[in-house]
Amino acid sequence: MGIIPVKTPTIVKKILPDFVWEFSTSEKVLYLTFDDGPTPKVTQWTLNTLKQFDAKATFFCIGNNIQKHPDIFQNILNEGHRIGNHSNTHLKGWNTSVDKYVLDVNEAQKFITSELKKSDTRSQALNESPLFRPPYGRIKPNQGKALKALGYTVVTWSILSFDWEKETSPETCYNNVISKSKPGSVIVFHDSVKASKNLMQALPKVLTYFSKKGYAFKTLPI
Ligand SMILES: [Zn+2]
Numbered sequence: 001m002g003i004i005p006v007k008t009p010t011i012v013k014k015i016l017p018d019f020v021w022e023f024s025t026s027e028k029v030l031y032l033t034f035d036d037g038p039t040p041k042v043t044q045w046t047l048n049t050l051k052q053f054d055a056k057a058t059f060f061c062i063g064n065n066i067q068k069h070p071d072i073f074q075n076i077l078n079e080g081h082r083i084g085n086h087s088n089t090h091l092k093g094w095n096t097s098v099d100k101y102v103l104d105v106n107e108a109q110k111f112i113t114s115e116l117k118k119s120d121t122r123s124q125a126l127n128e129s130p131l132f133r134p135p136y137g138r139i140k141p142n143q144g145k146a147l148k149a150l151g152y153t154v155v156t157w158s159i160l161s162f163d164w165e166k167e168t169s170p171e172t173c174y175n176n177v178i179s180k181s182k183p184g185s186v187i188v189f190h191d192s193v194k195a196s197k198n199l200m201q202a203l204p205k206v207l208t209y210f211s212k213k214g215y216a217f218k219t220l221p222i
Pocket residue numbers: 035036086090135136
């Protein structure tokens with residue numbers, strides 16, 4: 001069964017370059033992603049929870065947080081999850097020049113690469129193409145093109161849990177995910193303090209719901 005990345009539709013492609021949104025597949029697979037870590041306690045809780053369900057995921061980490069918490073970053077690697085770049089300082093692309101944006105992303109990639117070199121479990125990830133997710137989803141077309149030219153694959157998402165929003169209840173967060181997910185969906189949660197209340201209630205329920213339906217949770221296949 002083929003798993004094909006669904007890229008930006010042609011009509012939008014004129015504005016945005018090729019970003020990966022979701023995957024087209026008939027396989028019962030979901031791609032959980034966690035942004036903004038590594039965060040003390042929250043990331044470790046996430047790792048423990050995923051393990052209970054034999055679930056793998058992709059963590060889009062902030063370079064500054066990797067620098068502050070390299071031990072937690074290594075734990076992500078040791079559990080066999082995939083890493084993506086979420087910039088060094090969580091920049092808003094719309095307010096930032098292309099050069100500054102690319103520098104910030106490359107800076108984060110330096111920390112990722114140096115940590116991957118230390119990891120026995122995931123050192124082979126050095127050969128995988130680097131993934132980048134724009135903070136806030138706010139990236140200018142020229143920034144996307146510049147990153148693509150440097151070999152990054154820009155990954156957005158198909159499902160937002162809205163776990164970071166104060167007004168969102170854990171129940172709504174859970175429903176946001178289960179009502180819209182389908183085989184190949186790319187789902188966004190946050191392993192951040194801000195999102196932790198919703199995350200810690202909704203994630204185990206999402207994992208339970210889809211495990212019962214026969215779904216597997218895997219790292220991004222690109
Ligand atoms: Zn973020």
